[in-house]
Structure formats: C-alpha cells, structure tokens
Amino acid sequence: MQGQVYLVGGAVRDALLGVKVYDRDWVVVGATPEAMLVAGFEQVGKDFPVFLHPKTKEEYALARTERKSGTGYHGFEVSASQEVTLEEDLIRRDLTINAMARDDAGKIIDPYGGQVDLQNRVLRHVSPAFSEDPLRVLRVARFAAKLAPFGFRLHADTAELMRQMAASGELDALTPERVWQEVVKALSTTQPSVFFAVLAEVGALRVLFPWLADLQGVEQPAKHHPEGDAWVHTLLVLDAAAELSDDIGVRFAALVHDLGKGVTPRELWPKHHGHEAAGLPLVEAFCASYRVPKKIEALALKVTQWHGVIHTGLDSDGKPYLKPKTYLKVIQSCGYFKQPEVLEQVLLACKADARGRTGFEQAAYPQAAFWLALAQAAGQVDNQEILAQGFKGAEIATAIERKRIELIEAFIEAYAVDNGV
Template structure:
C-alpha cells in the first residue's frame, strides 16, 4: 500500500472559515512506525504512533481506529495499521467540522458533512462514538466559545448526547489536568462565558464547578446589579475582563471573584456582606482540585478577598473614602509594593467587576487611578534613609510602616484639597 499524507482537523476547518492557520496536523495512511522512522521522523506518542517531521516538527499520526474498552478517555484500544482508511480515522473524531481532510492537491475529503455544517454554522458530533470520551463535553463547549464570532450553535442531538454523558457520570473519569487544559483554552477565547454557559446547559457545570453553579439564581442588590443573578454577573465580568486584558490571570480572577455569594444564607439575600472573605476558601478548593498553578491561584484569591474594598476607595464626589491605614493594608495584602505589575492586573479584574453589570459596561472606573497614584506615592520610600537612622530589629519595620502611612496620607490629602 502506498503511503498517503493528509492535512486534517483544525487546520482544514480554519482555512475554510478564513481563519489564520498556525498549527497543522497530518494523518498518514498506509504506513508503519518502522517506515516513518526510516524517513527520519521522531516518534513521540506512547499510546499510539505519533511522529514529528524531521524538519517542520509538525505532528504526523498514523491513521488509527479506537474501540472503547474501559472508562474515561484512557479506556480505548488503539489500532494503527496500514489497513486503516482515512474515512475510518476521521470517523473517530468529535465534530463533523473537525473530521475533514485535505490531500496534497488541495482537494477536501469530507465523508461526514463537515463543509455543510460549516456553512450552516452547526457543531454536530460525527458518530455515536462521541459519547465514549467525556472530554468531548468540554471540547464542544470550548468550540462553541471559540467559534462564537461566527455564530455557531450546537446541534440539538449533540446537546442531548452531552447531557446523557453528564447524567451517566462519565465526567467523573476526567483527570484534573485535562479539565484545566480545556479551561485555559476556553479562557483564551474572546468570549469564554459561552464555554461555561454550555457546560451549565448540559449539566456539566454543577458536576465540575459546583462553586460557579451555586451562583445562578442568587439575587444581588438591584441598585448595584440590574442584571440581578450573581451567576449572570460572573459571566458578564469574565467577558468584561477579556475586553480589558489578554492575561489569563485577570480572566481567571474575574471568573472566581464572587464565589462567596454562592454561600450567603438566603435570609440575607440580596445583600452579600462578607462574601469576599467567604469566597477565598472556595477559590482555594477549586484551584487545588484542578491543580491550578499556584501563581494563578494566589492571584485569584487576592482578587476575591480585596475587590470589594478596592471598589470603595473613593466617595461619590471622587474624594478618598478609606483611611490611610486601610489603604496601606490593601496595598500590602495585594502584594502591590513587591509586584506593581501584579497589582495592576488585580485592578483590571476589579474594573471588569465594575463593568460586568447591566448598564455599567462603559463606566469610567475611577478607583484605578487612585490606587496606582497612592502606590506610586508609597513606593517613594527610601529604605536607606530609614536604615541611616541607626534603628535595629523590629524598630526598622515600624519606621518603614510609619513612613509608608505618612506618604499615603499625604497623597490622599493632596488629591482631596
């Protein structure tokens, strides 16, 4: 059998959509691992034969079939042989728009109607084998977010299949790392709220992220939150963060910031006093469950704990509302003096929180200028001048604290005058 090479998957889909193609994957039909190695390819796949091209370093996978033999996405018997056809390889893929190939002459091979679904802007599963891999629930949600600018919708049959997969407890077999990988990819989209909305629609949000699910149908004070629902607000904040920053930290912090509202006793609704502190252990638990990088976890915890007081820096006339001592506590709690760039990201997440409300989308978020101004003032402290006073031990720290407090107070007095 002659070896044949085809471009497959996302590269074919994106080219047909007119989207720039950055990554290309290839399928090789009619070949063996020995033949690939003889051509200079480097094998990297352990579960099935995947090779890196000796020059381009792009991935070339031998055509393969999969048969369900266990639970989760590891529970498959993989068969890669020269007899596997291109159509058989494409049939195991998730969505029709990802199950197209292109030959060396540029012809599209489309046995499962991917081009028609591209035209109709439909996300549709290729076959019943879709339900064998629980990760596909998250992948379809992510594709819905990624392709949202094109107006894609999920086919009702695919939605029903996703719901059935959730109800059969298949998601319990997902590893934390794979879930987090999909979250990161979703957060990189322009409108990641779609990802979480789809997960909620099929019941997966309650299974994977119960802390987020609990926010829905929780009321908030209408004068501050015309959108009402705390879950709706959270997704609005997430999208607002995406409009403000490409930083995954900012976006994830925005997503996590109000988890505490989900545990406010109903008797206290619609107010949520203390939700900031109440949310921190929830953020910590979620991050530890999915092995979120510690730096990102720490950032989200800071946004959660401090966003409320950051909002209240100024009164309605724009004058400082907080005491200098409190302002200094916020700066130190946020790590602003050691990491000004990180503090600026915290302020972006807070701005997203302020703008993620119905009717407030285009407000001028004035606390940012105040916090950056007071940080600059406090940062003018010269430690050498303190040390030159001949102090020692705890007295040095006390002198530094006193000087920082003085600088913060002077700045706040100057902008009040």
C-alpha cells in the same frame, strides 16, 4: 514516503472559515510505523503511532480506529493498521467541522457533512461514539467559545448527548490536569463565558465546577446589578476581563471573584455582606481540585479578598473614602512594594468586575489609576533616612509603615484638592 498524506482537523476547518492557521496536523493512510521511521520521522506517540516531520516538526499520525474498552478518555483500544481508511479515521473525531481532510491537490474530503455544518454555524457530533470520551464535553464547550465570534451554536442532538454524558458519571474519569488544560484554553478565547455557559446548559458545570454552579439564580441588589443573578454577572465579568487583558491569571480571578455569593443564606439575599471572605476557601477548593498553578491561585485570592474594598477606595463622588491604614493594608497584601505588577493585575480584574454589569460595559473606573498612584506615593520611603534616625530591629518596620501612612495622607489631601472633591 509510503502512504497518502492528508491535512486534517482544525487546520482544514480554520482555512474554510478564513481564520489564520497556526498548527497543522496530518494523517497518513496506508503506511506503517517502520516506513515512517525509514523516512526520517521521529515517533512520539505511545498509545498510537504519531510522528514528527524531520524538518517541520509537525505531527503526522497514522490513520487509526478506536474501540471503547474501559472508562474515561484513556479506555480505548487503538488500531493503526495499513488497512484503516481515511473515512474510518475521520469518523472517530468529535465534531463534523473537525472531521474534514484535504489532500495534496487541495480537494476537501468531507464524508460527514462538516462543510454544511460550517456554513450553518452548527457544532454537531460525528457519530454516537462521541459519548465514549468524556473529554469531548469540555472540548465542545471550548470550541463553542473559540468559535463564538462566528455565531456557532450547539446542535440539539449533541447538547442532549452531552447532557447524558454529564449525568452518567463519566466526567469523574477526567484528571485534574486535563480539565485545567481545557479551562486554560477556554480562558484564552475572546469570549470565554461561552465555555462555562455551555457546560451549564448540559449539566456539566455542577459536576465539574460546583462552586460556579452555586451562583446560578443567586439574587444581587438590582441597583448595582441590573444584569440579574450572580451567575450572569460572573460571565459578564469574565468577558470584560478578556477584553481588558490576555493574562490567564486576571481572567481566572475574574471568574472566581464572587464565589462567596454562592454560599450567602437565601434569607439574606439580595445582599451579600462578607462574600469576599466567604469566597476565599471556595477559591482554594477550586484551585486544589484542579491543581491550579500557585501564582494564578494567589492572584485569584487577592482579587476575591479585596475587590469590594478596592471599589470603595473612591466613593460615588470620586472622593477618597477609606482610612490611610486600610489603603496601606490592601497595597501591602497585594505585594506592591516587591511585585508592583501584581496590584496592576488585581486592578484589571476589579475593573472587569465593575464593567461586568448590564449598562456599565464601558464605564470609567477611576479607582485603578487612583490606587496605582496611591501605591506609588506610599512607596517613596527613603530607608536610609529611616536608619539614620537610629531605629533598630522591629522599630525599623514600624517607622517605615508610619512614614508610608504619612505619604498616603499627603497624597489623599493633594488628590482631593486636585480633583475638587
């Protein structure tokens, strides 16, 4: 094949970090699109020449330069001529640790100090051209979350550049779909709180996610929340959810469950009575702004609405606390009788909420097992038995609900005896 091929970007970085490499990207220097096609590659790039290898299907991009010609992350003029050098291609990348290449002999080409920054655990931009692409604010925050287990930190100059970008209005050019894509990637990391903490540090949280920014500095009752304000609590809950579940829906629900605290009048602090209901329209606004999938939104709304009630399903002594009708209302709202797995997701987010507090990181959460067992008991209704009693029309639903209440009452009574409460 015409040209010199180099492995670039994340694959080089991760190999040097000792992380398993899953995706590999390649740059070809000195080739033409025609030569790539003759060699059997399939062109997929529209804005610039990117090709799929005929066998591995890995991406091979022609070395290119970019020049800012408009607003947003699409406003670039791209040149992919044969004269573009590897160094010219690498300098347009975001971070020095992503601007390294490796040739077919295994030699690392590192013109911008990526290896030193990798050793020093520093996230530093390659050049001032970083500021031309607003998406890089999100990408760097995501890399901070991805690499948090290694102790990476933002270089002061990069943080300042990101602040300037957040204040410039350039972030407004980001499409909802692209922002959500970065959020999903961030939520998939082991420490997703870092993504949002970095955005807050550089002033981008207020621009992109004002509902989350409103939680900063909001006081909570110290007895139940020794960690401090609602923002700190939210980040702890998010990371607790990441420990408990790989489900993006559960993690997102954990992130937004307390948005209602951000609109509690200051004079009512540190109490937040009714914050669950107050949070519902805020979750809806968040999801509408970034076109969050409906399934994920539905779960987030259930967690927002019911987490307080679910916590109080058992009192501080472990005794069932609510009325049977209230238990049934929550179970039905979570769709247990049609999709029992949804209640399990809700309870995972609630467990994360309980653990996302300083000193409670490994606390037991008996409510989860209690609610699941209660729901299972309430589901043991013999519909044929109900029909055999002669009920018709709306009477059938009423009879089924009455039977479920009876089953819940029996379960609560047995639970109290078995647990000595």
